[in-house]
Amino acid sequence: MSITPLMPVYPRCGVRPVRGEHCHLIDEDGTRYLDFASGIAVNLLGHSHEGLIGAIQQQAATLMHVSNLYGSPQGERLAQTLVDTTFGDTVFFTNSGAEAVECAIKTARAYHQNAGPENANGAGDASRFEIITFHNAFHGRTMATISASNQTKMHHGFAPLLEGFKYAPFDDLEAAKALIGPHTAGILVEPIQGEGGIRPASQAFMAGLRALCDEHGLMLILDEVQCGVARTGKLYAYEHYGIEPDIMATAKGIGGGFPLGACIATEHAARGMTFGTHGSTYGGNPLAMAAGMAVMDAVANEEFLASVTEKGERLRSRLEQFIGNYPELFELVRGKGLMLGLKMKMESRPFYVHLRDHHQLLTVAAGDNTIRIIPPLVIGDAEIDEFFDKLSAGAASFKVPEAA
Numbered sequence: 001m002s003i004t005p006l007m008p009v010y011p012r013c014g015v016r017p018v019r020g021e022h023c024h025l026i027d028e029d030g031t032r033y034l035d036f037a038s039g040i041a042v043n044l045l046g047h048s049h050e051g052l053i054g055a056i057q058q059q060a061a062t063l064m065h066v067s068n069l070y071g072s073p074q075g076e077r078l079a080q081t082l083v084d085t086t087f088g089d090t091v092f093f094t095n096s097g098a099e100a101v102e103c104a105i106k107t108a109r110a111y112h113q114n115a116g117p118e119n120a121n122g123a124g125d126a127s128r129f130e131i132i133t134f135h136n137a138f139h140g141r142t143m144a145t146i147s148a149s150n151q152t153k154m155h156h157g158f159a160p161l162l163e164g165f166k167y168a169p170f171d172d173l174e175a176a177k178a179l180i181g182p183h184t185a186g187i188l189v190e191p192i193q194g195e196g197g198i199r200p201a202s203q204a205f206m207a208g209l210r211a212l213c214d215e216h217g218l219m220l221i222l223d224e225v226q227c228g229v230a231r232t233g234k235l236y237a238y239e240h241y242g243i244e245p246d247i248m249a250t251a252k253g254i255g256g257g258f259p260l261g262a263c264i265a266t267e268h269a270a271r272g273m274t275f276g277t278h279g280s281t282y283g284g285n286p287l288a289m290a291a292g293m294a295v296m297d298a299v300a301n302e303e304f305l306a307s308v309t310e311k312g313e314r315l316r317s318r319l320e321q322f323i324g325n326y327p328e329l330f331e332l333v334r335g336k337g338l339m340l341g342l343k344m345k346m347e348s349r350p351f352y353v354h355l356r357d358h359h360q361l362l363t364v365a366a367g368d369n370t371i372r373i374i375p376p377l378v379i380g381d382a383e384i385d386e387f388f389d390k391l392s393a394g395a396a397s398f399k400v401p402e403a404a
C-alpha cells in the first residue's frame with residue numbers, strides 16, 4: 001500500500017509541531033519556530049493562553065457535549081455576546097468556516113424562498129437563488145463553498161458543482177451590478193480577501209454593494225472567517241467600512257484553536273430559518289461555547305482592539321521601511337491590523353519556504369504573490385523584533401529561484 005494513513009490532500013512540510021508556547025511552536029526534534037501564521041489566523045491568543053486552557057479544561061470536566069434537542073445556557077451566553085457586539089440579532093453555531101458560509105448561503109436563499117412567519121401567506125419567491133461572488137475568493141471546501149469560488153483548481157474532479165453562483169472581479173462594483181437579475185438572492189464577499197492575497201476591498205466597493213443590496217432587496221453576506229474576531233483591530237472588518245451586512249460567517253479565530261464557527265444574521269435576514277430548516281449535531285456544543293466565550297472575553301473590548309491596531313501599525317511601518325532595502329524582492333505591504341500581506345515581485349512560495357526552513361519563521365503563502373503575516377494577536381515587542389531579525393536575515397540570504 002502506498003497511500004498514507006492521512007489522506008494525501010495536503011503537501012505537508014517537514015515541520016512537525018508537538019508543543020506551543022505563546023507565539024512559538026516547537027517541533028518533534030526540538031526546533032523552535034516563531035509563529036506568524038497562527039494556524040492560519042486561528043490561534044489569536046497564542047498557544048498557551050491560560051484563560052482559554054482553563055475554560056476548556058473546566059467545561060470538559062463539567063459537560064462536554066449534549067444534543068441541540070436540549071436548552072443551551074452555554075450557547076445562549078455566547079450568542080448573546082455576539083448579538084451585543086455585532087450587527088446581528090441571531091446566531092447559528094458551526095464547527096468550521098465552510099459550515100458557517102454554508103449556513104449563510106442557506107439563510108440568504110431561505111430569506112427569499114421561505115419567507116417565514118412574518119409573511120401572512122408564508123409564500124416565498126423560489127426563483128431567487130443566485131449568489132454573486134468574486135474572483136479569487138475562498139469560502140471553504142464543501143461542495144457549496146467551492147462552487148462559490150471561481151478558482152477552478154478547487155473544482156477539478158468534483159463536478160457537478162452546485163448551481164447558482166456568478167462571479168465578478170473583486171472590487172469591481174459595476175461588474176457586480178451587471179450580474180444582478182431576477183434570480184439574484186444575495187452577494188457574498190470577503191471584506192479582506194485572505195487566501196486571495198490579503199486584498200482589502202475599497203470603501204466605495206463595500207458601500208456600493210450595501211447600496212445595491214438595499215436597492216434590489218438582496219442579502220449582503222460577508223465572509224469574515226479570516227478577517228473577523230479582532231484580527232484587523234475591529235471586532236469585525238465591516239466596521240472599518242461603516243456598513244453592516246445582513247448575514248455574516250465567522251470562524252477561525254473565534255475558538256482560538258478550538259473548532260468553532262458561526263453564522264450571524266439580522267432578524268429580518270433570518271426570517272426563512274424556521275424550525276427544522278437547519279441543524280448540526282456538534283454545532284454549539286458546551287465545550288466549543290466555553291472556548292468561544294473565553295476568546296470573546298479576551299478580545300471583545302476597546303483596550304484589546306486598540307492594542308491590535310497599534311501593533312499592526314508598528315509592524316506595517318517597519319515592513320514598509322524594510323521592503324525599501326529589497327526593491328528587487330518586494331512590491332508593497334497591504335492589509336489592516338494584524339492581517340498583513342507582503343506582496344512580492346515573484347511567486348511568494350519559495351521565500352515562504354526559505355523563511356520557514358532556514359530562519360524558523362512561519363508565515364503563510366497566499367495568492368497574488370503574497371506572503372501572509374498573521375501572528376497571534378498577543379504578540380509583544382520581543383516577537384516583533386524577533387520577526388524582523390528573521391525576516392531581514394531571510395531576505396539577505398534568499399536566492400531568487402531561476403524562472404521555470
Ligand SMILES: *Cc1c(COP(=O)(O)O)cnc(C)c1O
Binds near residue numbers: 226
Ligand atoms: C478558512 C476560510 C474558510 C473556510 O474555513 P474552514 O474552517 O477551513 O472550513 C472560509 N472563508 C474564508 C475567508 C477563510 O479564510
